[in-house]
Amino acid sequence: MFHVVLIAGALTLWAATLGGVDPHRMTDFGLLSVLSPWYYVAIGLVTASFCIALYSAPRQWALLGAHVVGLLLMLHGSPAIIYGTLRYAWAWKHVGIVAYIVEHGSVNPNIGYLTAYQDWPSFFALAALIVQAGGFGDAAAFASWAPLFNNLLFAGAAMFLFRTLTKDRRQAWLAVWLFCITNWVGQDYFSPQANAYFLYLITIGICLCWLRPTGLPPIASLRRWLRSERLAQTARQVIARGLPLNQAGMLKQPLPAMAAIVFLLAAAIVTSHQLTPFMLILAISALVVFRLCVLRGLPLLILVMTAAWVCYMAVTFLKGNLYWIVASIGSLNIGSSTLSNLAVASHDHVIVAEVARLLTASVGAVAALGLWRRLRKGRADTAAVLLGVTSVLMVWGNAYGGEMLFRIYFFALPFLSFLAAGLIFPSPRAGRARLTPAAAMLVCAPLLAGMLVSYYGNERMNYISPDEVRAEHYLIAQAPPGSTLVSISADYPWVMGDYERYRFVQVVVLPVSQQRALIANPAGQAARLMGAGSGHAGYMIFSSSQAAEVEMTGELPAGSVTRIRDAMLRSPRFRVIYRGPDSLIFALSTQAGSA
Amino acid sequence: MTHSGRPWPLVIVVSAAALTVAAGLAAPSAVRGPLALWFFLFCPGIAIVGLLEIADPLAEVMIAVAVSISIGMLLSLAMALTDTWSWVAASVILIAVSLAGATAQARRRSNRQRQ
Numbered sequence: 238m239f240h241v242v243l244i245a246g247a248l249t250l251w252a253a254t255l256g257g258v259d260p261h262r263m264t265d266f267g268l269l270s271v272l273s274p275w276y277y278v279a280i281g282l283v284t285a286s287f288c289i290a291l292y293s294a295p296r297q298w299a300l301l302g303a304h305v306v307g308l309l310l311m312l313h314g315s316p317a318i319i320y321g322t323l324r325y326a327w328a329w330k331h332v333g334i335v336a337y338i339v340e341h342g343s344v345n346p347n348i349g350y351l352t353a354y355q356d357w358p359s360f361f362a363l364a365a366l367i368v369q370a371g372g373f374g375d376a377a378a379f380a381s382w383a384p385l386f387n388n389l390l391f392a393g394a395a396m397f398l399f400r401t402l403t404k405d406r407r408q409a410w411l412a413v414w415l416f417c418i419t420n421w422v423g424q425d426y427f428s429p430q431a432n433a434y435f436l437y438l439i440t441i442g443i444c445l446c447w448l449r450p451t452g453l454p455p456i457a458s459l460r461r462w463l464r465s466e467r468l469a470q471t472a473r474q475v476i477a478r479g480l481p482l483n484q485a486g487m488l489k490q491p492l493p494a495m496a497a498i499v500f501l502l503a504a505a506i507v508t509s510h511q512l513t514p515f516m517l518i519l520a521i522s523a524l525v526v527f528r529l530c531v532l533r534g535l536p537l538l539i540l541v542m543t544a545a546w547v548c549y550m551a552v553t554f555l556k557g558n559l560y561w562i563v564a565s566i567g568s569l570n571i572g573s574s575t576l577s578n579l580a581v582a583s584h585d586h587v588i589v590a591e592v593a594r595l596l597t598a599s600v601g602a603v604a605a606l607g608l609w610r611r612l613r614k615g616r617a618d619t620a621a622v623l624l625g626v627t628s629v630l631m632v633w634g635n636a637y638g639g640e641m642l643f644r645i646y647f648f649a650l651p652f653l654s655f656l657a658a659g660l661i662f663p664s665p666r667a668g669r670a671r672l673t674p675a676a677a678m679l680v681c682a683p684l685l686a687g688m689l690v691s692y693y694g695n696e697r698m699n700y701i702s703p704d705e706v707r708a709e710h711y712l713i714a715q716a717p718p719g720s721t722l723v724s725i726s727a728d729y730p731w732v733m734g735d736y737e738r739y740r741f742v743q744v745v746v747l748p749v750s751q752q753r754a755l756i757a758n759p760a761g762q763a764a765r766l767m768g769a770g771s772g773h774a775g776y777m778i779f780s781s782s783q784a785a786e787v788e789m790t791g792e793l794p795a796g797s798v799t800r801i802r803d804a805m806l807r808s809p810r811f812r813v814i815y816r817g818p819d820s821l822i823f824a825l826s827t828q829a830g831s832a
Numbered sequence: 833m834t835h836s837g838r839p840w841p842l843v844i845v846v847s848a849a850a851l852t853v854a855a856g857l858a859a860p861s862a863v864r865g866p867l868a869l870w871f872f873l874f875c876p877g878i879a880i881v882g883l884l885e886i887a888d889p890l891a892e893v894m895i896a897v898a899v900s901i902s903i904g905m906l907l908s909l910a911m912a913l914t915d916t917w918s919w920v921a922a923s924v925i926l927i928a929v930s931l932a933g934a935t936a937q938a939r940r941r942s943n944r945q946r947q
Contacts, residue, residue, distance in 0.1 A: 344912050344913065360905060363901065365919075369919035370919050372864040372865060373865050379865065393893070393897075397888075432901065436902065439898040
């Protein structure tokens, strides 16, 4: 009853804090700068209650589950409630792809933009089906809630996975909690990768639960492989200590049925996302090599499926991207275009980025300490270590558009969280002292603080205001096919719909010489970028989220956006066709259209 | 709750009926939308996974959601790639799969009770 009152109180307090939050007032600390102090009290209360419940009521799964749901609601429900719009400009791209399938009933990889989405379209196809069957206007109607929905699925899948790795439910629950409070990389939005990640976790869980060996490999077989009696004995001991566990009631499923489900899930992953199949192949290969999965041909099967899909269905993407994919294979892809260049970023953004890096390092450090404590208690955690390490191998696989480091962390995180929970609960007999809740709180509190800074810290540029959405709808209604749509950056809902009809130019990805020319002669260069004299219409879109991104990341010199915009307002070459509190759209004066 | 006590066949039938009625009456998205999300993300999967009688409810529900998503993705992908896109046809197929699974589960339970 004590915990129920605490959760209810925390949720009431949280809900009460959201009413007066104005996202327009965010600074470069994002949501942190506008949330009420009571928000932190509420999230602290639910964390404290969870740590106490782990100690006092470890078998009450409904109570512990309610804590996790409450935490996720506070973390991921807040932006959806406060904004009222879909956040992340890149989530709007996915809404645009879904709109394409709804309108055309097919995919078209030959469109010059976002080829990868059209080449791996199964997630978008399902979303299109839901949009039409549900009578939604577009996918944005439900996509705002995708982070909450996806994190609930991740937490459920992680719990299923952890229960195959430990008999100690306290460790499993704490691991789920740690996963939730350290998943800061923002891969939980309406996207194929979030969906494929959930399928990945379930696939690995099924492999560990039902496709694991029922006994140890014969010593003769290990001796033949390793060519050493001593090595074979050691390997057998490691495998014995690291075998996934028999969970009551989870055994004795027919192997063909579970293999068929794994095949189905793998097919969905292969057809929806570029990276996840390779993560899956690596993870299952590691399980097979270490005799933790009996389906030895499974990695090869998924590899064949992936190769077949890429070679036959994703040819367009391959043609345009093979050069950098091949170039980055074998390189140490630790540099990242999506990591902030802190030399030019704003002061507050530097702090947010540094905290995110510190949080990532802290998760690794706590996991290492947990592993050490577990080893001292005689627990090998072979499967968790293997699965945590295999994703790191992708650092040599591919730069993945500069995002590889984030993805590696994302895929390693469930297993790092599991090992980290071993610091508090290294064995079923340990962690029963009265100070255990305090120790759990001592681990959770700083990680949660780091999560809030890292996850909410970039919200000023992630927030897409209702006016920006209205402006984009207006632009799509006005711009004839073939128009050039110029923007400062891609941080606005640029692919909301009908994107196949337009040509896009984003200033921040132009060569530096062109950026300098635009800043030096805004009116002349903007007209050129908008295609003046080409016979097609041209528009230039300014918005608050673009300005926020450029100011925070320092992608253009300070004051550039204002200089370009003001020069265009003064120039007779342009006329304003939309003016809102957060958006301004210019058209070339020479082209027809309403003002 | 033992596996045989879980009301999946009833849940599937009621969900399929509700979605069919809501879509047939062109109900507003505030009603029809949540029904569609619920049905497509849960029912086809639980219709199949329910046959496995997995004892752990969390594992069963999570695998059911994963299977539902995968079936929905592959079916709609096939329709989009072969220019046979029809949300009505896709819905009918998924409802049929779900009802077939629900019937098989109900039959199995009834046979077991007779024995």
